[in-house]
Structure formats: C-alpha cells, structure tokens
Amino acid sequence: MKRFFPLAAALALGATPLLTACEEVSLPDLDTSIKVKSLRFIGEKIVPFQQQYNGTTLGGFSGIDYRADNDTYYIMCDDASALQPVRYYTAKLAFDKSSFTGVTFNSVTTLKRPDGTNYPSTATDRYNSIDPEGIRYDAASKHIVWTSEGVRNVTVTPPVLTNPFLRESTTEGAFVADYLVPPIFQIKATENGTRSNGSFEGLSFTPDGRYTFTASEEPLYEDGPRADFNVEGSPIRIIKYDKATRQPIAQYAYRLNAVHKAPIPGDQFRLNGVVEVLALSDTKLLAMERSYAVGATPDYSVKIYEIDLAGATDVTNMTLQGTSYTTASKRLVLDVATTGINRVDNIEGFTFGPKLANGHRSLVLVADDNFSNSQISQFLVFEVMP
Structure with missing residues (x-):
C-alpha cells in the first residue's frame, strides 16, 4: 500500500552483488502440515x-512466493501503473544457514486485465484503479494467483468504487479466472463492506494444494472499528476457498493487536492489519501483523503469529459487531524488532524458501518501500525451527 511516508531519514543503500542460488534447492514435499x-x-x-530493471523501477515489493522446481521467487510490485504497468518480478536469492549474500532480479512480467489490456494509470483513469498486493505460484496449474485490495474514494463524483479481487493469471500475465469474492467484501459508497486499501493483501495455498486462504487487512465497516493505539481486538476475516472451484467455503474471525504506538501528533494516520498469511495446514497459518503510526519511534512494528482456526466459528453469515463467536487463536512466533536490524520497515510479504543444509525450512520476508526514499526495499531471511 502506498500511504506511509515515515519521517525517518533514508538509510544508506549499497549495491547488492549478483550471486549464485541457495546452498540447497528442495523439491516440494508431501507434508500436509x-x-x-x-x-x-x-x-x-x-x-x-x-534501481532500474528492464525499463522498470524496482520497489513496492508487497508480496513474495517461492517456486521450488527452479529456485525462483515471484515478487509482486504494488505500483498501480503510476510508474510502469502493473507487474511482478522474478528473482534469485543467495543464502545458506549462516549468511545472506545477494538478490538478483531475472525477469519482469506485466499483468493484464481480463480483456488483455494493461491496467491504466490512475493519472489517466482513476475509475479503473487497482491496488496489487499478494502473489502465490501454484505448482499444480503453473499459474499465479494475485490480489488487489480495492479502492474507495467517495470525495469525487461519481465515487471511485473498485472491488477487491483474487485473480488467477498465467505466468505470462494473461487473465485466467477470478475467485468468487463474497458480496460482504464489496466496496460501497456507504460505510458498508470493505474499507479502502483494507482488503486482501495476502493469500496462501495449503501444503496439500486443496485450499486457498486470504485475509482482509482491516475490519469490514459492519464488523467493528479499525485497530487504534488504544483499540485492541478489532476483528478481520480470513476466507477459506476450495482452490479447485475458486469458491469460498468458510470465513473465520481473527483479532488484531492495537496499533503499537500513538502517532505524533495524536490525530495523524495510524493502522494495524494483517498483510500476509502463509498456510501451515488446512487449519493453521502464519499471519503477519504490520502496524504503523506517523511520527512514532519506531514508526513500524511487524509481528508474526501462528494462528489456529480449529474451534473457530464459521462467521460467513454473521456480522461480527455485537455478536458472540469464537475467534482464531494466535501465538506469537516473532517480533521482527528482536532481530536487531537497523530498521523494521513496511514488511508486507513472506514465503517459505528452500530447505537449508540441516533440513530446516527457510522463511523470506520482503518490505514495500512505497517508492519513497525514506523507506527501504528490504529482504530478511530466517531459519524455521520446527
């Protein structure tokens, strides 16, 4: 999302070398958990x-996924055709269990509208606006699935009301099909449905390939208030899809933390929401909460939770405000600030990478710099301790 412009000074950015692939590349395993x-x-x-690549501007990295058969990462760019047409990149990352030595970009692909044309720039056509965010590679179909959050602007006439979507495309960028988005997630001119830039940032396939999960970043208007500095437990929705049919089969509620700091001044922009999910099984996921507050120190906080949907209420036909239901449980796995890095930035995507030499999985995080020189396009690599 391109709405965060922190006050912190830009970090010095050194060139990254072009290096070889990871220490070990693993084929997809058959684990279902x-x-x-x-x-x-x-x-x-x-x-x-x-940094420029093939006539495009690198940055805005809002989603990432790993393709094991060719050791390639798919990286979504959330440029809404303002700089160049909507696109994703592929890259190689060079790391092993003790070091991370480089990021090498290999290709850029333009994503097309269903009619085969490029998505227009909002500078020329604001009514066809888009907010690309998440991306996953599907090894079964050899396609990608990607998301857009939707755009709501009621300050203009007629209002801009662009619905969120989950969209399947070929790896060449051609439209294949859309997932069915439940009507409650539609963008409306009234305060109903999805908030602008508050819908589907992340998605994931279950390890067995049967299901697709996505999550709204923020609560629907009907479900309650947004997260705030003193507002704990705002509910967002996680949707479970049958991947083969692209039809939703359940929805679950998940409660957000409060915004990590008060903004300065106190009336300035702040936010906390789920910006990515990563399925561990058909009931467990990793969820990434990214919090931001203008003028705060630190301005960003990113935490990864393991969440469990077992026992959670299917809230498909429920409004969450003023209703009794059981939410997904959550367990803190990582506060990114504990890594000791110089800056926790606008981290919005993560994926499992190849297995390391000791057999443990790797996990890769990526940050969206919002094409601002006060932020960074950041890749972080971790070893998964099972």
Missing part, C-alpha cells in the same frame, strides 16, 4: 532505491 516453533534470523539485504 508444517511446524514453526520459532525463527532464527540469518540476514538482511536491501535493494538500492529506484
């Missing part, structure tokens, strides 16, 4: 600000 007890930090790499 992945265990994550804790995460051990391996290293960080930063892509220089406004």
Whole structure:
C-alpha cells in the first residue's frame, strides 16, 4: 500500500552483488502440515532505491512466493501503473544457514486485465484503479494467483468504487479466472463492506494444494472499528476457498493487536492489519501483523503469529459487531524488532524458501518501500525451527 511516508531519514543503500542460488534447492514435499516453533534470523539485504530493471523501477515489493522446481521467487510490485504497468518480478536469492549474500532480479512480467489490456494509470483513469498486493505460484496449474485490495474514494463524483479481487493469471500475465469474492467484501459508497486499501493483501495455498486462504487487512465497516493505539481486538476475516472451484467455503474471525504506538501528533494516520498469511495446514497459518503510526519511534512494528482456526466459528453469515463467536487463536512466533536490524520497515510479504543444509525450512520476508526514499526495499531471511 502506498500511504506511509515515515519521517525517518533514508538509510544508506549499497549495491547488492549478483550471486549464485541457495546452498540447497528442495523439491516440494508431501507434508500436509508444517511446524514453526520459532525463527532464527540469518540476514538482511536491501535493494538500492529506484534501481532500474528492464525499463522498470524496482520497489513496492508487497508480496513474495517461492517456486521450488527452479529456485525462483515471484515478487509482486504494488505500483498501480503510476510508474510502469502493473507487474511482478522474478528473482534469485543467495543464502545458506549462516549468511545472506545477494538478490538478483531475472525477469519482469506485466499483468493484464481480463480483456488483455494493461491496467491504466490512475493519472489517466482513476475509475479503473487497482491496488496489487499478494502473489502465490501454484505448482499444480503453473499459474499465479494475485490480489488487489480495492479502492474507495467517495470525495469525487461519481465515487471511485473498485472491488477487491483474487485473480488467477498465467505466468505470462494473461487473465485466467477470478475467485468468487463474497458480496460482504464489496466496496460501497456507504460505510458498508470493505474499507479502502483494507482488503486482501495476502493469500496462501495449503501444503496439500486443496485450499486457498486470504485475509482482509482491516475490519469490514459492519464488523467493528479499525485497530487504534488504544483499540485492541478489532476483528478481520480470513476466507477459506476450495482452490479447485475458486469458491469460498468458510470465513473465520481473527483479532488484531492495537496499533503499537500513538502517532505524533495524536490525530495523524495510524493502522494495524494483517498483510500476509502463509498456510501451515488446512487449519493453521502464519499471519503477519504490520502496524504503523506517523511520527512514532519506531514508526513500524511487524509481528508474526501462528494462528489456529480449529474451534473457530464459521462467521460467513454473521456480522461480527455485537455478536458472540469464537475467534482464531494466535501465538506469537516473532517480533521482527528482536532481530536487531537497523530498521523494521513496511514488511508486507513472506514465503517459505528452500530447505537449508540441516533440513530446516527457510522463511523470506520482503518490505514495500512505497517508492519513497525514506523507506527501504528490504529482504530478511530466517531459519524455521520446527
């Protein structure tokens, strides 16, 4: 999302070398359940600000996924065609269990609208606006699935009301099909449904390939207030899909933490929401909460939780405000600030990478710099301790 412009000075960004692939590449395994007890930090790499690649501007990295058969990462760019057409990148990351030595970009692909045309820039057509966020590679279909949060602007006439989506495309960028989005998530001119820029940031397939999960970043208007500095427990919704049919089969509520700090001044922008999910089984996921407050120190906080949907109420036909239901449980796995890195930035995506030499999985996080020189395009690598 491109709405955060922190006051912190820009960090020095050094060039990243072009290096070889990871120490070991693993093929997809047949586990239907992945265990994550804790995460051990391996290293960080930063892509220089406004670095160019094949006529495009690198940055805005809002989602990432790993393709095991060719050791490639798919990275979503959330540029809404303002700089260049909506696109995703592929890259190689070079790391092992003790060091992270480089990020190398290999390709860029333009994502097309269903009619085969490019998404227009909001500078020329604000009514076809888009907010690309999440991306996953599906090894079964050899397609990608990606998300847009939707856009709501009622200050103009007629209002801009662009619905969120989950969209399947070929790896060449051509439209294949849309997932069915429940009507309650539609963008409306009234205070109903999805808040602007508050919908589907992340998505994930279960290890067995049967289901797709996505989550709204913020609560629907009907479900309650947004997270705030003194507002704990705002509920967002996680949708479970049958991947084969692209039809929703359940919805679950998840409660957000409060915003980590009060903004300065106190009336300035602040937010906390779920910006990514990563399925561990058909009932357990990792969820990333990213909190931001203008002028605060630190301005960002990013925490990863293991969440469990077993026992949670299916809230498909419920409004969450003033209703009794059981939410997903959550267990803190990592506060990114405990890694000791110089800056926790606008981290919005994560994926399991290849297994390390000791057989443990790796986990890769990526930050969206909002194309601002006060932020960083940041990659973080961890060892998964099962």
